[in-house]
Amino acid sequence: xxxxxxxxxxxxxxxxxxxxxxxxxxxxxxxxxxxxxxxxxxxxxxxxxxxxxxxxxxxxxxxxxxxxxxxxxxxxxxxxxxxxxxxxxxxxxxxxxxxxxxxxxx
Amino acid sequence: xxxxxxxxxxxxxxxxxxxxxxxxxxxxxxxxxxxxxxxxxxxxxxxxxxxxxxxxxxxxxxxxxxxxxxxxxxxxxxxxxxxxxxxxxxxxxxxxxxxxxxxxxxxxxxxxxxxxxxxxxxxxxxxxxxxxxxxxxxx
Numbered sequence: 580x581x582x583x584x585x586x587x588x589x590x591x592x593x594x595x596x597x598x599x600x601x602x603x604x605x606x607x608x609x610x611x612x613x614x615x616x617x618x619x620x621x622x623x624x625x626x627x628x629x630x631x632x633x634x635x636x637x638x639x640x641x642x643x644x645x646x647x648x649x650x651x652x653x654x655x656x657x658x659x660x661x662x663x664x665x666x667x668x669x670x671x672x673x674x675x676x677x678x679x680x681x682x683x684x685x
Numbered sequence: 686x687x688x689x690x691x692x693x694x695x696x697x698x699x700x701x702x703x704x705x706x707x708x709x710x711x712x713x714x715x716x717x718x719x720x721x722x723x724x725x726x727x728x729x730x731x732x733x734x735x736x737x738x739x740x741x742x743x744x745x746x747x748x749x750x751x752x753x754x755x756x757x758x759x760x761x762x763x764x765x766x767x768x769x770x771x772x773x774x775x776x777x778x779x780x781x782x783x784x785x786x787x788x789x790x791x792x793x794x795x796x797x798x799x800x801x802x803x804x805x806x807x808x809x810x811x812x813x814x815x816x817x818x819x820x821x822x823x824x
Contacts, residue, residue, distance in 0.1 A: 601756065602756035603752055603755045603756065631743075634745055645748075647742075648742060648743070649739050649740050649743050649766070650738065650767055650770040653742070653767075
């Protein structure tokens with residue numbers, strides 16, 4: 580459950596879930612909606628997969644993601660969206676890729 | 686994975702039966718009222734349904750042929766999950782707190798309506814999906 584809270588605390592990951600709620604999408608299609616690098620998006624997908632909130636189907640070189648939310652998790656997603664958790668100044672702190680980058684620089 | 690889920694389901698069913706038997710025994714021995722025993726068993730049944738319906742949208746299964754079919758199947762699972770979870774919670778609440786005469790009728794009505802709505806939505810999704818696939822095939 581801790582993994583679920585961690586995954587839902589980030590607005591980018593919540594946006595990914597919102598997009599996947601409409602239909603399954605490939606990693607490329609999802610990436611078009613975000614002005615961030617591919618490694619950053621991969622890190623976000625990885626967090627979501629670890630929390631068992633999305634499912635990735637690999638077909639050749641393409642990965643298609645499907646949403647995998649329970650009713651409770653979907654309700655939590657709605658609450659976090661409504662409260663705007665993670666949209667403040669601490670947004671970067673939740674970004675796995677930016678955290679990794681900071682680690683490399685220092 | 687399937688064996689784990691099956692084992693969990695059997696354990697849960699055994700727990701339900703044991704609880705019901707223990708409550709029935711308690712009622713026959715005068716430790717609690719017959720009505721209380723019935724209410725607890727029925728409320729537990731409602732909560733069990735809500736717990737199972739909660740994970741219903743996570744059971745994605747194999748990949749469908751088209752993204753549209755996948756989206757419709759997921760929407761049907763989500764609709765069913767929400768409808769049955771809320772119905773299960775309402776069922777438990779009604780059996781827990783409503784007068785018995787009201788609880789009997791209204792709990793079954795809530796559950797029946799949710800089940801029917803889930804089935805209608807699933808059939809509608811399947812029909813729409815087949816329709817769009819036929820249309821794209823004839824083009």
